[in-house]
Amino acid sequence: MNRTTISLIAGTAALAAITGFASLTAPGASGAGTAKAAAELPVERTTLLCPQPSTSDLADTSYTSFTPVTKGTGGDGTAQLRSATEQSADGTGDSGKTDGKKSGKKKAGKPKTDKPVLTPKEPGKPVTGDTSGSGTPALVGTAEGRFAPGWAVQETTEVAAGTGRGLQGVNCTAPDTEFWFPGASTDAARTDYVHLTNPDDSAAVVDIELYGKDGALKSTVGEGITVAPHSSDPVLLSTLTDEKQTNLTVHVNVRSGRVGAAVQALDDKVGGDWLAASTDPAGSLVLPGIPKDATSVRLIAFTPGDADADLKVRLASPSGQITPAGNETLHVKAGMTTAVDLGAVTRGEAGSLVLTPTDKSVPVVAALRVVRGKGDKQETAFIPATSPVGTRATSADNSGKGTTLSLAAPTRTAQVKVTASAGSDGGTAVSKTYTIKAGTTQDIAAPVPSGLRGTYALTVEPLSGGPVYAARTLAATEEGVPGFTVQTLPDDRGTVAVPEADQDLSVLQR
Numbered sequence: 001m002n003r004t005t006i007s008l009i010a011g012t013a014a015l016a017a018i019t020g021f022a023s024l025t026a027p028g029a030s031g032a033g034t035a036k037a038a039a040e041l042p043v044e045r046t047t048l049l050c051p052q053p054s055t056s057d058l059a060d061t062s063y064t065s066f067t068p069v070t071k072g073t074g075g076d077g078t079a080q081l082r083s084a085t086e087q088s089a090d091g092t093g094d095s096g097k098t099d100g101k102k103s104g105k106k107k108a109g110k111p112k113t114d115k116p117v118l119t120p121k122e123p124g125k126p127v128t129g130d131t132s133g134s135g136t137p138a139l140v141g142t143a144e145g146r147f148a149p150g151w152a153v154q155e156t157t158e159v160a161a162g163t164g165r166g167l168q169g170v171n172c173t174a175p176d177t178e179f180w181f182p183g184a185s186t187d188a189a190r191t192d193y194v195h196l197t198n199p200d201d202s203a204a205v206v207d208i209e210l211y212g213k214d215g216a217l218k219s220t221v222g223e224g225i226t227v228a229p230h231s232s233d234p235v236l237l238s239t240l241t242d243e244k245q246t247n248l249t250v251h252v253n254v255r256s257g258r259v260g261a262a263v264q265a266l267d268d269k270v271g272g273d274w275l276a277a278s279t280d281p282a283g284s285l286v287l288p289g290i291p292k293d294a295t296s297v298r299l300i301a302f303t304p305g306d307a308d309a310d311l312k313v314r315l316a317s318p319s320g321q322i323t324p325a326g327n328e329t330l331h332v333k334a335g336m337t338t339a340v341d342l343g344a345v346t347r348g349e350a351g352s353l354v355l356t357p358t359d360k361s362v363p364v365v366a367a368l369r370v371v372r373g374k375g376d377k378q379e380t381a382f383i384p385a386t387s388p389v390g391t392r393a394t395s396a397d398n399s400g401k402g403t404t405l406s407l408a409a410p411t412r413t414a415q416v417k418v419t420a421s422a423g424s425d426g427g428t429a430v431s432k433t434y435t436i437k438a439g440t441t442q443d444i445a446a447p448v449p450s451g452l453r454g455t456y457a458l459t460v461e462p463l464s465g466g467p468v469y470a471a472r473t474l475a476a477t478e479e480g481v482p483g484f485t486v487q488t489l490p491d492d493r494g495t496v497a498v499p500e501a502d503q504d505l506s507v508l509q510r
Helices: 003-019
Strands: 039-042 045-050 059-066 079-083 127-132 139-144 152-159 166-171 178-184 190-198 204-212 225-227 231-236 248-256 260-267 272-275 285-290 296-302 309-317 320-322 329-332 337-343 351-357 365-372 379-384 393-398 403-409 414-420 426-428 430-436 440-444 450-453 456-465 469-478 481-488 495-498
Touching: 045 152, 059 079, 152 393, 152 469, 152 481, 166 272, 166 379, 166 469, 178 190, 178 260, 178 272, 178 296, 178 365, 178 379, 190 204, 190 225, 190 248, 225 231, 260 379, 272 481, 285 365, 285 379, 285 403, 285 469, 285 481, 296 309, 296 329, 309 440, 329 337, 351 403, 365 481, 393 469, 403 414, 403 430, 403 456, 430 440
Parallel strands: 166 481, 272 379, 379 481
Antiparallel strands: 039 495, 045 139, 059 127, 059 152, 059 393, 079 139, 152 166, 178 248, 190 231, 190 260, 204 225, 204 248, 260 272, 285 351, 296 337, 296 365, 309 320, 309 329, 309 351, 365 379, 393 456, 403 440, 403 469, 414 430, 414 456, 426 450, 469 481
8 A cells, every 4th residue: 555545544544533423435336536525523522721710819710611502413422620630530531642652551540539610411501610719720621422512611710809800711722732922921010820731641841932022031941841641830930031021922832742821911900811822823813802991902912933024903993994093013023022002992992903914924923911991990801813713613601791792804794693502590592693894893782592590602603704703801890990801712623524535545556
């Protein structure tokens, strides 16, 4: 068998491992030599990682899990969210990885019986779990079968007082091998941690690189950090360098294994929030969902390549794209973090920032630091550049009041369906369809389930037109402080394309 044929079989086998549905069949009687179009099949297993929420004794954290109903799934499946240090009931750990030997045998371990933080009962209905105080660990969640496609888990923390007080939120995310975080800081007023969570049975080795306004910061402490199996390490950025810089880009590169990563940015005066990773470096970026009452917006950008980037800066408003006064373009030097203050750029209207190359396209990562309120009543959140919704995206934790859904269509008009799920404690799902005009951002009046009790999920599904970018803002003002958190909504990757490889393999032999 030649190398091309082997590659086809290996690729199909890899897809089978992901979906559980892929197959490779013999040539049909017709002897057709063309493969059939790829089929979109539901994923069979999803792993999500939630970082340790807070070290404050004044923190209350809630977790909300939701899986949209997906066609093509069977009736079986399970999902649980547990401490990262726990193993699954069969003792194999959450990842199911092997011990590194070719035999493929799994590591043995003592089963744990601690109660999970939450266990979903059925797709289409959210389920919640709560913790309080400083003892909550990082969590690892695994969903299989009907619970896996599009599974979303939201972590939301209210901190009553102290550094980082306010509302902090983050989407629990899948493990990966590389992350970019423009918007971090080692300023004296900031306490920033990179949280690294390893869901697997073998150790992960991670490098953390810091880039400031003049380039890479000198540090050897961030090289070769070992994250033990089924554990989480919060790494304080100020321990990696002696330099105090207001705007940093953090690069997390995994040498071996995989981790989940997020930056917790805590400020002495203006609260704090989670900084999620920017989408992969790209020539054009969209940062959706700037609150219309934002009093200060700062853009932080970084290009990891050897070439400088020159970008057009545009605000997609409800009436179309406009140029922020005095900030028509942004020059980003190669390997250096660039920041620019845009002020109250939205001027009381919904907005998303759109970055495009002025000439040559150079890959860039970016994020926004957003402040609401004034004086000692300020609160901070972050909006990283994100990928488009694609097929479907979900925000798991929403309330009848305080939820804002922003939709942006930067290039072409798009039609979008938004579904509000049943409530976690009761209610009936409802859907509405919206048209988002080209070049605009709309803060839509998102549907609320009838008879809502508890929390609910919002699922966004583009129906036609150009790409759609989405973000959800959750607000909760307490004692005059406008607490809020913003989560972007990239595609949930609930399905995978699997080619039907029932072609005549003889055509590949040469």
